[in-house]
Amino acid sequence: MAFKRILLVKPPGRKGLGFASDVIPIGLEYIAASLEEIVDEVNIIDLELEESSFQYFLDTLNPDLVAITMSATDHDEGLHIAKIAKEKGCATVLGGYHPTAIPDELLSHPQVDLIVRGEGEYTMKELVQKGSFKDIPGLSYKEDGKIVHNSDRPLISNLDALPFPARHLRRQEYKNHMMFEGERERDVISISRGCWGKCSFCCEPMMCGSRQRFRSPENVMKELLEIVSFHKGRPLSIFVTDPNFMGSPKVIDRLCDLLHHYKPDIRFSVLVRADSVVRNPELIRKMCENGINKYEMGIESPKAEDLKNIQKNITLEMQENAVKILHDNGAWAGGTFVIGLPGHTEEEIKRFPLYAKEIGLTGAAFGVATPFPGTEFYKDLEQEGLITERDWTRYDEMHAVFTLKNVSRERLEELATYCHARFWTLDTLIEQVRVSLKSGGKISLEDFIGGILNAVKFGWNTSADLQTENLQIHRRIATEAGADPCVEEYTREVGVHNIIEFPQFLFRVLGEQRIQFTIKSEGVPITSYIIKTTAGTVEYVKVISGRLEDVTIDLDVDLNDLDLSEDNNSTREILKNCIRATVSLRGIDEMWYRTRLLAAVGLGSTQIILAHNIRALERAGNYAIYAVNGASK
Numbered sequence: 001m002a003f004k005r006i007l008l009v010k011p012p013g014r015k016g017l018g019f020a021s022d023v024i025p026i027g028l029e030y031i032a033a034s035l036e037e038i039v040d041e042v043n044i045i046d047l048e049l050e051e052s053s054f055q056y057f058l059d060t061l062n063p064d065l066v067a068i069t070m071s072a073t074d075h076d077e078g079l080h081i082a083k084i085a086k087e088k089g090c091a092t093v094l095g096g097y098h099p100t101a102i103p104d105e106l107l108s109h110p111q112v113d114l115i116v117r118g119e120g121e122y123t124m125k126e127l128v129q130k131g132s133f134k135d136i137p138g139l140s141y142k143e144d145g146k147i148v149h150n151s152d153r154p155l156i157s158n159l160d161a162l163p164f165p166a167r168h169l170r171r172q173e174y175k176n177h178m179m180f181e182g183e184r185e186r187d188v189i190s191i192s193r194g195c196w197g198k199c200s201f202c203c204e205p206m207m208c209g210s211r212q213r214f215r216s217p218e219n220v221m222k223e224l225l226e227i228v229s230f231h232k233g234r235p236l237s238i239f240v241t242d243p244n245f246m247g248s249p250k251v252i253d254r255l256c257d258l259l260h261h262y263k264p265d266i267r268f269s270v271l272v273r274a275d276s277v278v279r280n281p282e283l284i285r286k287m288c289e290n291g292i293n294k295y296e297m298g299i300e301s302p303k304a305e306d307l308k309n310i311q312k313n314i315t316l317e318m319q320e321n322a323v324k325i326l327h328d329n330g331a332w333a334g335g336t337f338v339i340g341l342p343g344h345t346e347e348e349i350k351r352f353p354l355y356a357k358e359i360g361l362t363g364a365a366f367g368v369a370t371p372f373p374g375t376e377f378y379k380d381l382e383q384e385g386l387i388t389e390r391d392w393t394r395y396d397e398m399h400a401v402f403t404l405k406n407v408s409r410e411r412l413e414e415l416a417t418y419c420h421a422r423f424w425t426l427d428t429l430i431e432q433v434r435v436s437l438k439s440g441g442k443i444s445l446e447d448f449i450g451g452i453l454n455a456v457k458f459g460w461n462t463s464a465d466l467q468t469e470n471l472q473i474h475r476r477i478a479t480e481a482g483a484d485p486c487v488e489e490y491t492r493e494v495g496v497h498n499i500i501e502f503p504q505f506l507f508r509v510l511g512e513q514r515i516q517f518t519i520k521s522e523g524v525p526i527t528s529y530i531i532k533t534t535a536g537t538v539e540y541v542k543v544i545s546g547r548l549e550d551v552t553i554d555l556d557v558d559l560n561d562l563d564l565s566e567d568n569n570s571t572r573e574i575l576k577n578c579i580r581a582t583v584s585l586r587g588i589d590e591m592w593y594r595t596r597l598l599a600a601v602g603l604g605s606t607q608i609i610l611a612h613n614i615r616a617l618e619r620a621g622n623y624a625i626y627a628v629n630g631a632s633k
Helices: 026-035 054-061 072-087 097-101 103-107 121-130 204-208 217-230 249-262 274-279 281-289 304-309 316-328 346-358 376-383 409-423 426-436 445-466 471-481 486-494 504-510 571-581 588-632
Strands: 005-010 041-046 065-069 091-095 114-116 139-143 146-149 185-189 236-240 266-272 292-300 332-339 363-368 513-521 524-533 538-545 553-558
Touching: 005 026, 005 054, 026 041, 026 065, 026 121, 041 054, 054 072, 065 072, 065 121, 072 091, 072 097, 091 097, 091 121, 097 103, 097 114, 097 204, 103 114, 103 139, 103 146, 114 121, 185 217, 217 236, 217 249, 249 281, 266 274, 274 281, 274 292, 274 316, 281 292, 281 316, 292 316, 316 332, 332 346, 332 409, 332 426, 346 363, 346 409, 363 409, 409 471, 426 445, 426 486, 471 513, 471 524, 486 538
Parallel strands: 005 041, 005 065, 065 091, 091 114, 185 236, 236 266, 266 292, 292 332, 332 363, 513 553
Antiparallel strands: 114 139, 139 146, 513 524, 524 538
16 A cells, blocks of 8 residues: 655754754655655654654644654664654654664664665655555565565666755744854755765765766756745855765856856855865865855864875875865865774874864864764774774764773763864954955954854753763863963954954943953863953953953853853843853952943943844845745746
C-alpha cells in the first residue's frame, strides 16, 4: 500500500559547531518538493522552533509515514520521535549522514522501520509510491527479523531535474542570528552536491565518493529569484550549503555574470578550499563584486604534518595566500580548525588561535577532532582501539570521544573553549565589523553592542548545553582568555570612532574618563575592560588580567550573577542584568562620574529607541510598496 500522508521531522536540540549554520532543514524541503505532487499531504515540522509537542502534530496531521532527518547529535532525539510515531501506528524512516553511516545499529531499534542511505529524493519518491520496501535502491529495512540492505542508489547526476525546495511549507521565519548582519532575512541554497576532496575526517567521501556534481548557473539563478520573491524583496543573507563552493570555477564565473545582470540584494556566505582561492584570484574579485563576500575555509591546522596526515592536500603557504587574496578584495575570511588530532600537545593547541590571528582571519572556529562513523578517521581510530565514547550525542565537535596520548579528554574540551575565547577578543570583533562595512561606513553603537551580546549569548548558551558539568570552569577560562594586550594597540591604531558611530553628546556628557568594567569570579577580579574617553572620542580600549586601581569609574560583575539564558532574550534585558550586577559606589568623586555616565546612557537609550521606531516604520512602508507593486504585476 502506498503512503499518502507524509510528515517530515527535524529533531530539536541540534548541538555543536554545526548548529550556527545548520538551521534551515533544506534537505527536508527538497524531499517535500519531490513528494508534493504524488501524495495527499506532506508537512515539515522543525521541533527546534515549534512550541507544540510532536504528539500534537501526530494527532493533528495523522500521517502514515514519519521521516526524520538525523545527525549524530540527533541520535537519541530521533529515536525518541520514532518511538512516539511507531506507537501511533506510523511507518518510520530515518535519513541523513548518520543513518547512512550506521544503518544496522539504528535498525536494531524496534521503532525504526527503514533507513534511506545517501540522497533521499528519489528513494523517498519510490517508497511512497510503491509502499513496498523491496528492490528500492538506497533503502535498508528489516524482514523476518533480519536486516536487508538494497543496492546503493546512484548519485543524482542531473541536479537541475530536482524541484526547488518547498520553502512554502515553512511554519516559522528563520531569523538571522549572525553578528553584524543587520536586519537581513535568512535563507539557504545548495548549488552543488558532494566534494572532490578526500579529507580523512569528513563525511562527504562516504556520501559522494569524492565526486562533486553541479547545477547549471541558470537553474541556480532561477531559484535565487524565487527566494527573493518568497521574502518579498527584502534584503537577504544566504548561506550556501556546498562544502566546496568553488569546485567548478567555470560554473561560479557564469553565476557571477547572472548575479551582475539581475542584481539581487543578497549577501552570500560560502565554504571554500584555500587552494581554490589561491588558484582563482580573479574569480574571487568577481565573486566579491557580486555579493559573495563571506568565506569560510577549512584551515584545519598550523602544522604541515597535520595537513598531510588528514589528506587535506593544501600547504601553509596556500592558507596565508588565500587569506591575503580575500582581504585584498574586502571579503570576510573565516577559517575552521581541528584541535586534538593524534599527537597534539596542549602547547601546540594553544598556538592555533594565535596562528589564526597571524594569518589575518576575520573569524575562526576550533572544533574538537571527531571521528564520525563512516569516515577514514573513524576506521583508523577504531582499529587502534582508541575510541572510548559510544554516546553519539557527544559527537558534536565540542567533546573528546577518543584517547589522546598527550592531553586528557577533559583538558581538550577546556582548550576548545580557550581557543575560541583567545581568538574572539575585542579587537577581532571590531575588525570583523570594519571588514563588513562599506568604505567610510560605520556601525551604530546599538548594533555593535547588540551583535556582541548576541555572540556572547550564543556562546554562553551553547556552553551551558554542552558543558553542563563544568560550566563555570569553561566560563572562567573564556573570561581569562579575553585579556589580550593587542586590543589596546589595535584600538589606538584604527580608532574605534572610525568604525562605531557614537552619539556625540555621549562624550560631551562623559568628558575625560577611564571606565573600568571588571568581571569577577567569587569576588576575585579575573579580567577588566578599560575604556579611555576624551571630550570627543574613545581614545583606546584596554583588556587586562585583574584590575586597575587608577580609574574614574568602576563597574563590577560576578560571573555567577550574569544571566544570558534563552529566557533573557533582548539586548536591553541583558544590559539591565549587567547593571543590576554592578557593585555599589565607592566614593564622592565616583558618584559624580557615575551620574554623568547614567545621564549619557539614558540619553543614548532614548535616541536609540527613537531611531529603532523610525526604521521600523520605514521598513513597513517599503514592504507595503513592494506588496502593491508585486500585486499589480
